[in-house]
Amino acid sequence: MLVSWDWLNQYVKLDMTPAEVAERLMMAGLNHEETHEIGHDFAINLEVTSNRPDCLGHLGIAREISVLWNRPLVLPPAEPAASATPVDNLTQVQVDNPGQCLRYTARVIRGVRVGPSPKWLVNRLATVGIAAINNVVDITNYVLLECGQPLHAFDLARLNGRRIIVRQARAGETFLAINHKTYALDETMCVIADAQRAVGLGGVMGGAETEVTERTTELLIESAEFDPLTIRNTARKLNLHSDSSYRFERGLDPQGVDWASRRTCQLILELAGGELADGLIDVGRKPTPREPITLRFGQLRRILGIDVESKVAQKILFALGNRELRADPERVEVMPPSWRRDLTREIDLVEEVARIHGYEKIPEDVRVPMATSHRTQTDRVLEKVRQALNAAEFDEAMTLSVVEEPWSDAFSPWTDAAPLRSSTPVLRRADRLRRSLVPSLLGARQTNESLANPVIELFEIAHIYLPQSGGALPIEELTLGLTSGGDYLAVKGVVEGLLSALNPHARLEVQATRQELFDARQAAELRVRAGNQPAAATGLSRQSC
């Protein structure tokens, strides 16, 4: 999230340096990426974690600063004056897919003069990398970056039937977006349509055919709430990610929908003139009430290990927007703010107190009662395996657990069951969980051959995945694989050496084996006499030898 220093300054007094603010925000959970000077402003890039969509707007960041520095937060006005004409006389909204579009609100402004935005607005948008288009479009972008709620302005006169129908897209329906690219839609997507066609891809992007131009005089201002999963799937399918989809995917402040609409109208009336129709068209669910949360002050000491005075803890929670419901010397019960959906449990409140009070207040030199863990049997055996193989001049390789289909099919001595597949390939076409380490090791060998390395002796210790029938989880067997430039006897010698390092009394039995990958005259299955399971299959690859 890019924030403008000048812009933040409107909501909270900043007499510290950008570096000081970035440092303090980082210590409170907003990682600082970098700061650039742009004109007379600074662009500060902050990494906002997905549980904090409230910080995807300047107001959210300003709120954090106001709490951390104990300063007042000044909210901008959002009380536009309306005319006598009721909005219901000017347009209608119908939502056919309430599962995808949870709530849709509309306001109408008539008689606007579309033109360039004032310099302060253009500059602020430029700092955060947004090009100015015209005053109305700029204002919708501005309010999105102010409070995090995406908005869209339609040219009302260009909406057929002067109305909005929110519905599922139809199979084969196409849509011309404001980026002037055409997209093929399907039924899983949510469109904003007029009486005839799709004019917006809900929560993702507006349409070119109803965009606001210099000739526009009547506006319909959309402020809505969409289902995060629908938006995420649509943006991914079309590879069309926008500031809007990014925010809807993360879930927004349900109370912010109406506020953002009023704020947009306020700015439009100020900067583009016009007359706001009275009232709000509001279709869909209303914000559901939140559950109160109780913080027992004793938990602060128990979990954080330091004493935080109950007065201090309460002050932090209230400053963050939690409303006090009841309090006594032992506990406080609060209603979390609508924009903080991540606060649902007592532990969340403990975390809020800790990060605002300051993690640096937790001393570093306190003894923590801890029991050291001991190495497991597996750890001890594997260390011996590594020692033995290193002594035989082998290096340890690490390869991916998933492989491409031809590699997966090339060698599978432990099972004939089809490999498990991941729905998204990890790398290029690699989507099969491996049933043997051998193909991956041959791949590592190939890499080394292409680098003209003369001696290539590699081993790997990793899990393989042997599928089970009936939907059970696979058997994850820890296995050792080797690839060597030596012949059959040399490799057999390495395996024997390894075995005697692990257990001097164990003996290998040699049996014939048939593996497509191996040269039959140079391949064998080695078994440890004690058990029935084959311990290893060794052989020379036909292709590489």
Add this chain to the structure above:
Amino acid sequence: MSWHDAKQGGGTRWIEMGGAGMVDPHVLEAVGYDPEEVTGFAFGLGVERVCARRHGVTDIREFYKNDVRFLHQF
């Protein structure tokens, strides 16, 4: 966890070496601890990052390339 680096450009900066944090009470509960009695700390050390710092490796992908000339140095 972080690493305070005095070498970079004369100044100091942080390098992420691994994530760490307190264990969520739900997780404690799921593995049979009473979160009212027990708290936990988890450290997810980035082994390659520590190793890269220790040996002056500038590209972390080297660890996964399996080039024997690289591996044989250790």
